[in-house]
Each structure stands twice: as structure tokens, then as C-alpha cells.
Amino acid sequence: MTTRYLSLGVLGIVLAAPSLAAETDPLVPQAARAYPADLLARIREAADDIPGLAPTAVHFVTVAESRRPRRVVLDVADETPYVQARTAFQIAYDGTTLMVDAGMDEAVHRGFSTGAPEPYFPERNAEVQRALAAASLIVVTHEHGDHVAGVVRSAQRAEIASHTLLTRAQVETLTLAPQSPAIRLTPETAADYIVIDYSLFLPIAPGVVLLKAPGHTPGHQMVYVRLSDATELLLSGDVTWALEGIVGRTQRPTTTSERIREDREALALQIDWLAESIETSDLIVVPSHDSVYLAELVRRGVINEGLVED
Numbered sequence: 001m002t003t004r005y006l007s008l009g010v011l012g013i014v015l016a017a018p019s020l021a022a023e024t025d026p027l028v029p030q031a032a033r034a035y036p037a038d039l040l041a042r043i044r045e046a047a048d049d050i051p052g053l054a055p056t057a058v059h060f061v062t063v064a065e066s067r068r069p070r071r072v073v074l075d076v077a078d079e080t081p082y083v084q085a086r087t088a089f090q091i092a093y094d095g096t097t098l099m100v101d102a103g104m105d106e107a108v109h110r111g112f113s114t115g116a117p118e119p120y121f122p123e124r125n126a127e128v129q130r131a132l133a134a135a136s137l138i139v140v141t142h143e144h145g146d147h148v149a150g151v152v153r154s155a156q157r158a159e160i161a162s163h164t165l166l167t168r169a170q171v172e173t174l175t176l177a178p179q180s181p182a183i184r185l186t187p188e189t190a191a192d193y194i195v196i197d198y199s200l201f202l203p204i205a206p207g208v209v210l211l212k213a214p215g216h217t218p219g220h221q222m223v224y225v226r227l228s229d230a231t232e233l234l235l236s237g238d239v240t241w242a243l244e245g246i247v248g249r250t251q252r253p254t255t256t257s258e259r260i261r262e263d264r265e266a267l268a269l270q271i272d273w274l275a276e277s278i279e280t281s282d283l284i285v286v287p288s289h290d291s292v293y294l295a296e297l298v299r300r301g302v303i304n305e306g307l308v309e310d
């Protein structure tokens with residue numbers, strides 16, 4: 001396997017991307033595998049692989065909210081409403097930024113509604129669009145509309161795509177079996193993105209490492225971030241929708257998993273590793289949609305609400 005180096009950043013964000021295998025076989029399911037016992041140590045080492053100043057802060061914005069009974073979010077018999085924040089994250093460096101997830105336009109958001117219209121904040125999505133255009137690099141945790149629509153449905157799509165990394169699995173889903181027709185990529189539009197593949201983890205910028213986590217979707221990944229003050233975060237995407245699901249090792253109910261067509265065996269292994277990491281280290285695991293925990297992290301000064309402009 002050859003490695004090519006792309007210099008994407010004004011401040012030295014350098015990407016080591018394995019070249020794509022010539023053959024792809026998107027329909028063969030991957031067997032669920034447990035992470036190696038030394039994974040966190042290896043990710044920490046990899047976070048030093050790309051030279052440059054560590055990121056200084058993590059920001060996020062909530063572009064929309066969805067209200068679901070808790071029994072849909074966690075495998076519990078509880079009708080209490082649960083507010084899911086639909087978020088995008090921004091990793092800030094001195095002078096540049098890296099985006100994790102891309103928000104969505106209102107039409108995609110409406111597609112997620114199960115009943116009455118749910119809150120959507122167009123000015124915040126516009127903020128995300130500005131941040132996507134300005135970022136040195138963009139990654140998405142996975143290929144669902146609430147995470148990826150902002151890079152596939154945008155008036156500035158081609159410009160944004162030129163500095164967006166999609167994994168091969170994400171592109172395969174988006175071209176062959178997208179969550180909705182609204183976010184489908186064609187082979188032609190897919191060629192506008194930087195398409196990568198990697199086996200387990202991949203450093204993409206100083207202090208930032210992607211961790212492969214297929215299960216919720218085939219192209220799901222998590223994003224490890226170590227800040228300049230040594231704070232370690234893991235943006236865990238949608239492995240669970242709530243932190244409680246990780247700490248209590250409780251995944252979504254079977255009916256929700258069947259609707260999403262996710263791999264519960266893979267998710268169980270990921271949840272175990274995340275729970276152990278929380279129990280045995282200072283790693284702060286941040287699910288994309290846990291509005292209550294996100295607010296707590298803001299109060300504690302760990303993350304910041306609202307995106308920064310370069």
C-alpha cells in the first residue's frame with residue numbers, strides 16, 4: 001500500500017492517506033471485531049504523528065433538535081421526551097480549523113420529523129456553512145443526513161468538497177444506499193471529495209486521530225482530539241445517542257437498530273471499549289446528540305458553544 005501526503009492546511013495540517021484499493025466490495029458485511037487492548041495508547045501515540053501545534057479548543061453548534069421518547073434512544077421503557085441535539089463540531093487551531101460533521105439544511109431536517117415540526121435554527125446552519133468553507137479540513141463521523149448533508153447539499157458544495165475527507169465506506173453508502181435520496185452522491189459528484197480508507201485509526205492533523213467504528217453505519221468513525229492543555233476528547237458520533245448508553249452499556253432498542261439497519265454486535269464491542277476507556281482514563285467521550293451532556297461540558301469549560309471564525 002502506498003501513502004500519499006496531502007498538504008491541506010495553512011498551518012501544516014498534513015494528511016497521510018493510504019491510496020484506495022483498486023477493487024471495492026461494498027456489500028460484504030464486516031464481522032464485528034473487538035478493539036485491541038492497547039488501542040487508546042496507540043491512538044495517543046498517533047496523535048503526535050503529524051507535526052504542528054496542538055488544537056486549542058473544541059466548539060460545537062446545535063442546528064436542530066429532535067424530540068423522541070427515551071425508549072427510542074435507549075433500551076428502556078420510558079416515555080419521557082428526550083431532546084436530541086443535531087450538532088456539528090469544530091476543532092480550533094491557532095489560525096485554522098477542522099470541522100467534524102456538517103449540519104444540514106431544513107429540508108433534510110424535516111425528513112427526520114416523526115410528527116409535529118421540530119426546532120430548526122437556519123442562522124446556526126448558515127454559521128456551519130461558513131465554517132465548512134473556511135476550514136482547512138472537514139471530516140464526518142458518518143454518512144447520515146444530519147451529519148453529512150452540509151457537505152453534499154450546499155450552494156458551495158464543490159468548494160467544500162475539495163477539503164472534505166470521506167471514507168470509502170461513507171462514499172459507498174452515499175452512492176449505493178443513502179439514508180435518503182436527498183443526500184445521494186453520484187460517482188461524478190463523489191469524485192470532488194478526498195476519499196480515503198484506513199484499517200483501524202488514522203492521524204489527520206496535529207492531535208487529531210480518526211478511529212474506525214463501523215456499526216451504526218458502514219462508514220461510521222470516531223474522532224480523538226488532544227488539546228494543547230492535554231484534555232482528551234473522543235467525538236463518538238452515534239455509537240450511542242446518549243452518554244448514558246455508553247456508561248450503562250445500553251444501546252438503542254432493537255426496533256430502532258432494525259430501522260437504521262445497524263450492526264448491534266459491533267456497537268456492543270464499541271460501547272464496551274468506550275465504557276472501559278471512561279472508567280480507566282480521563283478521556284471525555286462526547287456523543288453527537290446528547291444535549292444534556294453537551295450543556296454540562298460547556299458549563300465545565302471543556303467545550304464551547306458556537307463556532308469561531310478563522
Ligand SMILES: [Zn+2]
Pocket residue numbers: 144146147238288289
Ligand atoms: Zn446522528
